[in-house]
Amino acid sequence: MAPQLRTSVEGRKKQLIHLLISNGIYKKSDRHLYELSLGELESEYQICKEGAGHAET
Template identity: 70%
Template structure:
């Protein structure tokens, strides 16, 4: 992954997390997190959403 594509991916993940009401992780702002941390946070969010949908 090129540095440019990694930065684009980070911005996209930050946008998705903010849309879902997540602005910080603990005391750190999203823009301070690494790409891997953002990916994990989004996977947690997505997994939780899928779990709720399967209950219905």
């Protein structure tokens, strides 16, 4: 993986982990967030966002 792409992926993963922790999510099943791939983190964050939207209505 090119260094610039790797840096971008790692930065996005850190951002998503921070957002998930801010929403009280620390693990997915028995895996810590830092063990998840970018795609898994994106999916988990999407679920979190959708869940928050339903709670407000």
